[in-house]
Amino acid sequence: VGSRRGSGESYYQELAETTAPDVATMETTDSSVLIRLLPTTNQTTTATTTSSISTARISELLEKDRPLFDALMADENSEYPRRRHVCNGRFLTMHKRRRKKLQTRSLSFDQAILDDILHGQVQCILNRVGNWRFNAFTLETVTGGRSLPVLCVHLFHWYGLLDHFKLDVVRVWKLFSLIEEGYHSTNPYHNSIHATDVTQAMHCFLQENRILENLEPIEIMASLIGAVTHDLDHPGVNQPFLIATSNHLAALYENTSVLENHHWRSAVGCLLESGVAEQVQSIRPELEKQISSLILATDITRQHEFITKFKDYLNTSTLDMYKPEHRHFILQIALKCADISNPCRPWDISKKWSQKVCEEFFRQGDYERQLNLPVTSLCDRQTTSVPKIQTGFFKFVVTPLMNEWHRFLKTDLSYHMMKHLKYNQNQWESRLQAEMAEETRTEISDAEILEEDEIDDIDIGIINESYLELSDSSEVLIPTVEKISRRSSLQVSSFGNARFDRRHSVPIHCIPKIILPPREVRTDSSQQHPPDSIQESDEHKFENDSLSILSSDSDSCHRGARGSSAGSTTERERPLSAENLLPDCTIASMTDGACADRLNLMLHGASSVGNTTNLLAVGASKHLIRQQTFPPLQPYIRARYMSSQADLSACPEALLESNSSSTNSSNEGANIENSDSRGILISKKDSFKREQDPFTTSDKASKLPKLSIPGQKENMDPSMLRRSLSRRRGSAPVTVALPPKPTTTDTESTVSYVIKTCDIMRRGSVPAEMIRANTRDTSLSLAKTESSIISNNIRAATIAATTTTTSSGNTTITTNVIHQRRGSVPCDTTTNVIVRNNSNSKRRNTKKILRRRSSGGAEILSPILAESPDDHTTQNTSSSTSSSTAWYRFKRKTDTDNLLSRRRGSLPVEVLAVCYSSTLRH
Numbered sequence: 033v034g035s036r037r038g039s040g041e042s043y044y045q046e047l048a049e050t051t052a053p054d055v056a057t058m059e060t061t062d063s064s065v066l067i068r069l070l071p072t073t074n075q076t077t078t079a080t081t082t083s084s085i086s087t088a089r090i091s092e093l094l095e096k097d098r099p100l101f102d103a104l105m106a107d108e109n110s111e112y113p114r115r116r117h118v119c120n121g122r123f124l125t126m127h128k129r130r131r132k133k134l135q136t137r138s139l140s141f142d143q144a145i146l147d148d149i150l151h152g153q154v155q156c157i158l159n160r161v162g163n164w165r166f167n168a169f170t171l172e173t174v175t176g177g178r179s180l181p182v183l184c185v186h187l188f189h190w191y192g193l194l195d196h197f198k199l200d201v202v203r204v205w206k207l208f209s210l211i212e213e214g215y216h217s218t219n220p221y222h223n224s225i226h227a228t229d230v231t232q233a234m235h236c237f238l239q240e241n242r243i244l245e246n247l248e249p250i251e252i253m254a255s256l257i258g259a260v261t262h263d264l265d266h267p268g269v270n271q272p273f274l275i276a277t278s279n280h281l282a283a284l285y286e287n288t289s290v291l292e293n294h295h296w297r298s299a300v301g302c303l304l305e306s307g308v309a310e311q312v313q314s315i316r317p318e319l320e321k322q323i324s325s326l327i328l329a330t331d332i333t334r335q336h337e338f339i340t341k342f343k344d345y346l347n348t349s350t351l352d353m354y355k356p357e358h359r360h361f362i363l364q365i366a367l368k369c370a371d372i373s374n375p376c377r378p379w380d381i382s383k384k385w386s387q388k389v390c391e392e393f394f395r396q397g398d399y400e401r402q403l404n405l406p407v408t409s410l411c412d413r414q415t416t417s418v419p420k421i422q423t424g425f426f427k428f429v430v431t432p433l434m435n436e437w438h439r440f441l442k443t444d445l446s447y448h449m450m451k452h453l454k455y456n457q458n459q460w461e462s463r464l465q466a467e468m469a470e471e472t473r474t475e476i477s478d479a480e481i482l483e484e485d486e487i488d489d490i491d492i493g494i495i496n497e498s499y500l501e502l503s504d505s506s507e508v509l510i511p512t513v514e515k516i517s518r519r520s521s522l523q524v525s526s527f528g529n530a531r532f533d534r535r536h537s538v539p540i541h542c543i544p545k546i547i548l549p550p551r552e553v554r555t556d557s558s559q560q561h562p563p564d565s566i567q568e569s570d571e572h573k574f575e576n577d578s579l580s581i582l583s584s585d586s587d588s589c590h591r592g593a594r595g596s597s598a599g600s601t602t603e604r605e606r607p608l609s610a611e612n613l614l615p616d617c618t619i620a621s622m623t624d625g626a627c628a629d630r631l632n633l634m635l636h637g638a639s640s641v642g643n644t645t646n647l648l649a650v651g652a653s654k655h656l657i658r659q660q661t662f663p664p665l666q667p668y669i670r671a672r673y674m675s676s677q678a679d680l681s682a683c684p685e686a687l688l689e690s691n692s693s694s695t696n697s698s699n700e701g702a703n704i705e706n707s708d709s710r711g712i713l714i715s716k717k718d719s720f721k722r723e724q725d726p727f728t729t730s731d732k733a734s735k736l737p738k739l740s741i742p743g744q745k746e747n748m749d750p751s752m753l754r755r756s757l758s759r760r761r762g763s764a765p766v767t768v769a770l771p772p773k774p775t776t777t778d779t780e781s782t783v784s785y786v787i788k789t790c791d792i793m794r795r796g797s798v799p800a801e802m803i804r805a806n807t808r809d810t811s812l813s814l815a816k817t818e819s820s821i822i823s824n825n826i827r828a829a830t831i832a833a834t835t836t837t838t839s840s841g842n843t844t845i846t847t848n849v850i851h852q853r854r855g856s857v858p859c860d861t862t863t864n865v866i867v868r869n870n871s872n873s874k875r876r877n878t879k880k881i882l883r884r885r886s887s888g889g890a891e892i893l894s895p896i897l898a899e900s901p902d903d904h905t906t907q908n909t910s911s912s913t914s915s916s917t918a919w920y921r922f923k924r925k926t927d928t929d930n931l932l933s934r935r936r937g938s939l940p941v942e943v944l945a946v947c948y949s950s951t952l953r954h
């Protein structure tokens with residue numbers, strides 16, 4: 033189980049190991065496909081050739097070609113070819129080649145080149161692009177990292193859009209190349225492959241008769257562009273993170289659909305930059321409006337709103353696809369479904385997406401930890417796991433929407449989607465069960481090694497009470513029945529590498545009684561067969577209170593106790609800040625003057641902007657000025673996290689599969705045959721036709737312009753993620769995300785303290801010594817704590833940390849208070865803290881207790897559940913709807929007080945445009 037790996041290090045290691053075999057297998061068994069030799073000496077280096085290497089031709093190789101050939105053959109002859117993962121340039125994709133010099137030869141000098149695009153396989157995949165079993169990773173591999181433009185140009189042609197709007201194919205290629213570059217390849221999930229995947233899903237939906245028959249060409253074009261740009265320039269962190277770190281994008285879009293607004297504006301920027309906008313002048317306003325509306329609908333926090341409306345339409349049968357507004361609504365829903373359709377893909381594909389999206393979450397958690405911000409429970413690799421995240425997401429987010437989508441479509445496609453969803457969900461649930469059983473086993477053995485004198489101090493009842501305060505918020509994703517038996521946790525291992533120590537949970541009351549046998553995690557999906565039918569009644573079996581441990585703002589108080597990191601400091605310390613991590617706003621995406629003014633205003637202050645009408649921004653600009661607090665991050669050779677070439681090995685199999693399934697009644701999506709038989713697409717008008725598939729002949733395919741992009745994204749070395757930054761003084765505003773107001777009851781002991789901040793929003797950076805030094809003279813209204821906080825005063829924000837106890841309130845919470853503080857204290861201030869239990873005040877096993885997992889118990893979630901009574905308004909759907917809503921709130925709330933991510937470089941569009949224009953001008 034992925035989560036059990038526990039550390040980013042092992043994750044990357046395993047990622048590399050699982051990638052390497054397939055690369056080796058695929059490439060060495062068909063080296064003829066990979067290496068093509070130019071027959072003459074005067075070919076340009078960017079040209080491609082159709083001749084393949086053969087045994088006869090080998091003899092023609094120059095002597096200096098030998099190393100290349102030998103290297104290619106090395107894996108085949110190796111005893112363990114699959115484990116080789118030496119990056120020697122042989123199998124570099126086009127992406128990597130743009131950034132790495134080939135070691136084998138000078139391409140401008142010699143006659144041979146490596147050919148990145150495997151045209152035959154690309155064509156095979158594109159011929160089946162309407163199949164739900166489509167694998168975006170495979171397409172990414174065979175296109176040499178250009179799956180996005182390859183797919184989109186193909187679809188534009190296939191739908192007849194090029195003809196209908198008389199679009200210049202070079203501009204269209206440029207458009208999609210710009211878009212592809214606009215995605216951050218360093219994001220594990222939100223990269224261009226995700227865009228490819230969503231676009232293909234959207235294409236599948238557009239093929240459904242109920243949708244297709246009434247669509248106008250402009251709607252198809254908006255749908256495709258909307259799908260492919262829906263996450264454009266995604267920074268790999270979520271909105272609450274941007275808000276918490278005062279990112280200028282958050283201010284620009286006033287904390288509302290920040291990312292989505294940026295996505296669609298960036299999309300418009302690409303349309304302009306590519307020259308496509310110019311070619312569709314007459315429909316441009318309408319096109320942009322539709323794209324904008326579609327992308328804004330993908331804001332996952334608006335799920336409840338859309339599902340409710342969708343249900344209303346379905347319940348009342350009032351959807352009229354002749355009405356443009358209804359069609360548009362369905363396209364919005366379609367894009368939303370496409371966006372979260374990865375759980376509905378076949379297991380192997382779905383699992384890969386799941387792992388990648390979780391890795392992106394975990395990275396955000398890593399940043400939060402490194403910046404001494406409270407770690408979002410969903411993003412905390414130390415306390416949650418892929419199965420936990422997945423089971424929750426499947427149940428509370430995907431299933432409610434897909435149920436409605438299936439209700440609307442009721443086709444083979446939707447049926448198969450639901451079938452996969454069910455099957456995949458079962459897979460994750462069984463993994464979760466196995467994981468928990470394993471945790472139990474491990475922690476039981478850990479409990480057994482507790483020192484005897486400490487055991488004397490800890491009677492089971494006491495542990496239960498105190499651990500309740502720090503129970504694992506990640507259990508939000510665990511069904512109620514499981515939560516009941518899992519109340520608390522014990523740390524398993526000794527200190528070691530604190531950051532990656534996995535803490536295992538164990539139901540304390542079970543310790544003396546239950547020893548579960550070891551259980552194998554079943555990973556082979558072939559051992560289980562997808563269900564034949566879908567039992568929808570199972571979908572709603574989880575009650576609302578299974579969400580009762582959803583996190584809230586107060587979660588930070590609890591998470592703070594484990595928010596520290598104490599990684600190695602021996603390596604070069606790498607400063608990190610939100611300013612460094614997050615992308616520059618692409619000015620080119622600002623399509624109107626007012627917007628650009630606002631951006632300028634925020635970045636450079638009021639004086640630099642002529643239009644000063646937006647005083648709101650003026651006020652905000654003080655803390656929105658981008659601060660270069662630390663040296664910029666080092667660029668590194670960007671790695672293709674997705675696919676690399678690993679999936680290519682699956683390609684022949686996938687192709688075979690598709691071939692056979694085309695005659696099989698159970699083929700998915702029922703669109704397999706469509707590709708060739710449906711050249712003409714869909715307009716009510718006959719003018720909207722497809723003439724010829726550009727990929728049906730290899731020579732046509734080879735005419736696709738190959739663009740070289742000299743620009744390099746600024747990326748951060750992933751290895752840096754593993755380095756400890758605990759000493760760094762955080763840069764997050766201390767005033768962000770205040771916990772809830774204090775509530776004092778008889779059974780609570782409330783500790784409140786004051787955080788004083790500067791007039792200008794303070795950005796972190798209080799050394800721990802200051803905290804200690806100020807402890808005594810702090811002006812805190814403070815019941816029992818020795819902690820305090822800081823600093824020069826002007827404005828004060830009162831934060832209350834409420835520690836709920838189950839007894840009469842004699843709890844000492846010294847440790848918690850220190851940890852609860854946001855911002856800047858080095859994490860290693862946790863030493864020398866003594867925790868006493870509230871009954872006998874004896875010294876407890878401090879080490880273990882302080883480091884065990886802790887994040888939000890039921891009390892943390894209650895504010896969320898109490899917050900939206902309307903969750904329960906819809907009788908029929910209260911379970912699924914409120915669950916999914918709670919999930920969003922969970923994500924939103926837990927994230928609101930956190931956040932920070934790596935910066936990925938945004939190459940400004942204008943820079944790309946210069947590069948492209950020089951390439952394309954001829």
Ligand SMILES: Nc1ncnc2c1ncn2[C@@H]1O[C@@H]2COP(=O)(O)O[C@H]2[C@H]1O
Nearest residue numbers: 263332371372374375385386389422425
């Ligand atoms: N398999 C998954 N597991 C958990 N979260 C997911 C998964 N797939 C998508 N998401 C989330 O759902 C969001 C949908 O919109 P985004 O693509 O912006 O970001 C996506 C992720 O945050």
Ligand SMILES: [Zn+2]
Nearest residue numbers: 226262263371
């Ligand atoms: Zn998305």
